[in-house]
Amino acid sequence: HIKSSLQQYDIYGTLLISPEGYNGQMALKTSLFDEFKVIMSELLNDKDLRINIGSKLTSRQDLPYEKLLVKFKDQILTDKLDSKDIDWRESGNEITPENWHKRLTNKSNSSILIDCRNFYESSIGQFKGAEHLNTTKFSESWEILEKKIPELEKHEEVYIYCTGGIRCNKVGAYLTQKLGIKNVYRLQDGIIGYERWYKQNKAYNPELDNLFEGKNYLFDNRRIITDNNN
Secondary structure (H helix, E strand, O other), X not given: OHHHHHHOOOOEEEEEXXXXXXXXXXXXXXXXXXXXXXXXXXXXXXXXXXXXXXXXXXXXXXXXXXXXXXXXXXXXXOOOOOHHHOOOOOOOEEEOHHHHXXXXXXXXXXXXXXXXXXXXXXXXXXXXXXXXXXXXXXXXXXXXXXXXXXXXXXXXXXEEEOOOOHHHHHXXXXXXXXXXXXXXXXXXXXXXXXXXXXXXXXXXXXXXXXXXXXXXXXXXXXOEEOOOXX
């Protein structure tokens, strides 16, 4: 039912649905976006659905997806945790890109910034001063974070980020509920959200400094996004 409903709008991409939530990456005509948001809210029974918008594509040939897939899985992001005692809704403080920019600009030595992505993502782009988990897959994050507990506990604030915000939601929940870290701040909509905010505000403030250096790795045919969208 979900797939047939979306196909009416000539949508391409992947939608993952699981008991813990849902996550999708899709491309469609900009003229259909408002209608798409309404139908997605209805299909997922989520009136507060928030959509993270990436860069616009210049032509149909630039589509990063070849077809539409709707998959039902046990988890939207495999973590290999016994997550029955973890509430993913309690995952620290989500802050807007604007607030994130202000906080990182004035970040003190009493805070730490962690990149929650895999090593091959961090190696081509990161926020200034970030520490990497250096994972090859997401499920390796927990052992590395456990080893970092003494380092994390000495910092008053822990800032975390990822590509679009999904991984940070799980890492934030683990840090607060399993490791007892109190002041966890995660970037709303991840790097994608920050880059969108930066581009919108750079036009009005030419002196605005971009705190994300390098390229953003994406898990589709676009692979990497640079400042000029090449």
